[in-house]
Amino acid sequence: MITVEHLTKCYGDFMxxxxxxxxxxxxxxxxxxxxxxxxxxTTMNMMTGCLSATAGRVCIDGYDIFEExxxxxxxxxxxxxxxxxxxxxxxxxxxxxxxxxxxxxxEDLENQIREVIGQTKxxxxxxxxxxxxxxxxxxxxxIAQALLGNPGVIILDEPTVGLxxxxxxxxxxxxxxxxxxxxxxxxxxILSEVQTICDQILMIAHGKxxxxxxxxxxxxxxLSPNEILLTTDASEEEARRILSQVSGITEIQSEKxxxxxxxxxxxxxxxxxxxxSRAIFRGFASGxxxxxxxxxxxxxxxxxxxxxxxxxxxxxxxxxxxxxxEEDQ
Amino acid sequence: MIAVLKHELRNYFHTLxxxxxxxxxxAFVGIGAMLYNLQAAVSNFEYVLSFSxxxxxxxxxxxxxxxxxxERKQKTDQLLYALPITTTQVVLGxxxxxxxxxxxxxxxxxxxxxIFSQFGDVYxxxxxxxxxxxxxxxxxxxxxxxxxxxxxxNQGFAAGIGIAAVLLNYYSVSLSEYVSATAFGSLAAxxxxxxxxxxxxxxxxxxxxxxxxxxxxxxxxxxxCYYLEPxxxxxxxxxxxxxxxxxxxxxxxxxxxxxxTGIVYYLSVIVFFLFLSVQSLEKRRYN
Numbered sequence: 001m002i003t004v005e006h007l008t009k010c011y012g013d014f015m016x017x018x019x020x021x022x023x024x025x026x027x028x029x030x031x032x033x034x035x036x037x038x039x040x041x042t043t044m045n046m047m048t049g050c051l052s053a054t055a056g057r058v059c060i061d062g063y064d065i066f067e068e069x070x071x072x073x074x075x076x077x078x079x080x081x082x083x084x085x086x087x088x089x090x091x092x093x094x095x096x097x098x099x100x101x102x103x104x105x106x107e108d109l110e111n112q113i114r115e116v117i118g119q120t121k122x123x124x125x126x127x128x129x130x131x132x133x134x135x136x137x138x139x140x141x142x143i144a145q146a147l148l149g150n151p152g153v154i155i156l157d158e159p160t161v162g163l164x165x166x167x168x169x170x171x172x173x174x175x176x177x178x179x180x181x182x183x184x185x186x187x188x189x190i191l192s193e194v195q196t197i198c199d200q201i202l203m204i205a206h207g208k209x210x211x212x213x214x215x216x217x218x219x220x221x222x223l224s225p226n227e228i229l230l231t232t233d234a235s236e237e238e239a240r241r242i243l244s245q246v247s248g249i250t251e252i253q254s255e256k257x258x259x260x261x262x263x264x265x266x267x268x269x270x271x272x273x274x275x276x277s278r279a280i281f282r283g284f285a286s287g288x289x290x291x292x293x294x295x296x297x298x299x300x301x302x303x304x305x306x307x308x309x310x311x312x313x314x315x316x317x318x319x320x321x322x323x324x325x326e327e328d329q
Numbered sequence: 330m331i332a333v334l335k336h337e338l339r340n341y342f343h344t345l346x347x348x349x350x351x352x353x354x355x356a357f358v359g360i361g362a363m364l365y366n367l368q369a370a371v372s373n374f375e376y377v378l379s380f381s382x383x384x385x386x387x388x389x390x391x392x393x394x395x396x397x398x399x400e401r402k403q404k405t406d407q408l409l410y411a412l413p414i415t416t417t418q419v420v421l422g423x424x425x426x427x428x429x430x431x432x433x434x435x436x437x438x439x440x441x442x443x444i445f446s447q448f449g450d451v452y453x454x455x456x457x458x459x460x461x462x463x464x465x466x467x468x469x470x471x472x473x474x475x476x477x478x479x480x481x482x483n484q485g486f487a488a489g490i491g492i493a494a495v496l497l498n499y500y501s502v503s504l505s506e507y508v509s510a511t512a513f514g515s516l517a518a519x520x521x522x523x524x525x526x527x528x529x530x531x532x533x534x535x536x537x538x539x540x541x542x543x544x545x546x547x548x549x550x551x552x553x554c555y556y557l558e559p560x561x562x563x564x565x566x567x568x569x570x571x572x573x574x575x576x577x578x579x580x581x582x583x584x585x586x587x588x589x590t591g592i593v594y595y596l597s598v599i600v601f602f603l604f605l606s607v608q609s610l611e612k613r614r615y616n
Contacts, residue, residue, distance in 0.1 A: 080404070
């Protein structure tokens with residue numbers, strides 16, 4: 001569906017996107033993940049033909065975006081980071097203009113406008129001026145604009161930034177819905193968001209693709225869990241005495257704040273971590289002390305993300321990071 | 330292109346722009362018609378137009394200042410880049426909508442000579458010839474305004490530069506009488522112009538070799554020309570200033586000559602500035 005080959009963008013000496021290559025298949029929701037200034041927006045701008053590339057190519061359904069922009073752009077709906085809305089128009093007027101520019105006419109145009117207004121649930125504000133709408137509604141109008149012309153791919157650049165929690169949930173649901181009928185690519189720097197909506201995650205740091213996998217597989221990339229967290233009402237000496245009888249424990253860290261229960265982090269080198277937790281449970285039970293809470297510390301996407309971004313950071317200096325931030329603004 | 334044209338037109342008539350533009354133009358031409366045709370009882374309508382063309386200094390920047398600058402400021406230019414239309418279509422659509430806004434008051438104005446002809450002898454041919462030239466003059470100035478607007482994201486700035494550019498053009502003939510007409514004076518002015526052009530190119534392309542190379546090349550050519558034929562430089566600067574004046578061409582029509590070279594001149598100015606506007610929009614894709 002979309003093929004990106006050796007895509008590179010330089011701003012003077014600074015490399016915003018560095019030799020990016022990946023392929024996007026039909027009918028999935030893709031999350032484009034990376035810290036601020038990683039080159040997400042730049043990549044998306046290049047994929048939609050808004051920005052030229054220093055090197056490399058982008059093909060949409062076999063049409064090169066730089067060689068045959070008209071055909072390629074008809075297959076993409078794009079919502080940039082800041083929704084490009086004309087503030088003194090109503091959503092209907094705005095959508096009519098975008099539809100006409102996408103080559104829709106007459107009956108077909110009106111039908112599609114009605115359809116996208118329904119899909120994005122903006123019927124109630126369809127005749128109000130866009131400048132009076134809330135940020136959530138503006139974002140929806142922006143998405144409606146991208147849906148016009150029924151493109152195969154919808155590209156959304158940080159669609160949930162600056163929204164309140166309820167609006168964020170609504171937009172996420174909308175993205176999930178769209179994912180059933182379109183290929184959706186959306187960028188974000190919030191992991192949990194990408195984790196819940198996407199089938200595939202593209203992780204980008206310092207202009208390079210550092211991971212391209214399913215969310216589950218990315219988590220597996222981390223080492224298997226080796227840390228047990230527990231909360232108990234025993235005193236520290238008692239707890240340490242009980243734990244000293246459990247085999248396979250390599251390190252114990254404890255923390256106790258005034259008026260709170262004792263929490264401990266236990267590290268083990270035993271491959272079967274449940275064997276250790278079983279032994280801990282029995283130890284506390286036989287010592288007649290209550291174990292109030294016990295959990296395994298799992299690797300989360302956060303850890304993968306930080307690990308991968310940092311490994312990318314070693315190659316780029318901190319100067320380039322700041323430069324990237326400026327570019328982002 | 331039609332989509333952009335319709336969209337822009339709706340915008341002009343939703344906001345005050347089209348009405349302010351039309352009102353200014355009609356008021357000024359109306360005052361001119363009252364002074365010349367009614368008070369002084371002159372039957373030549375072309376004198377009215379020659380009097381009113383000073384109003385372009387105000388109304389062209391009012392009309393064109395927001396045309397591209399505002400898109401940049403609101404970041405709606407991103408949409409235009411992402412839509413399956415070319416930047417040429419965008420610029421042409423915008424330009425044609427501006428011409429439409431300009432044509433509407435002009436249609437009203439073209440009724441005036443007919444009204445006056447009811448009360449005496451009016452030279453209709455020269456009147457309509459001048460109205461046509463007035464339209465071409467305005468069209469050329471609007472194309473220049475579009476280009477100025479494409480350079481910045483600040484409407485006020487675009488308006489300021491626009492006013493300065495039109496005013497300079499209006500007075501360039503009167504100014505040309507005061508500038509040095511000697512060969513050396515012209516040489517110095519041309520050198521300064523080349524250096525300024527080099528600085529602009531350097532600033533726009535950030536390419537030292539191109540800017541310096543072009544500057545040195547042009548300076549060398551000028552120096553050689555001056556050395557070989559110093560007399561050709563005499564009076565060159567005033568001549569250039571006169572020939573660059575859009576208004577000077579218009580006065581030829583006012584004097585009753587339908588000057589085809591003038592029409593071609595206006596058309597080339599329009600094409601030149603629209604081409605530059607397209608390039609200025611395209612350039613944004615590269616940085």
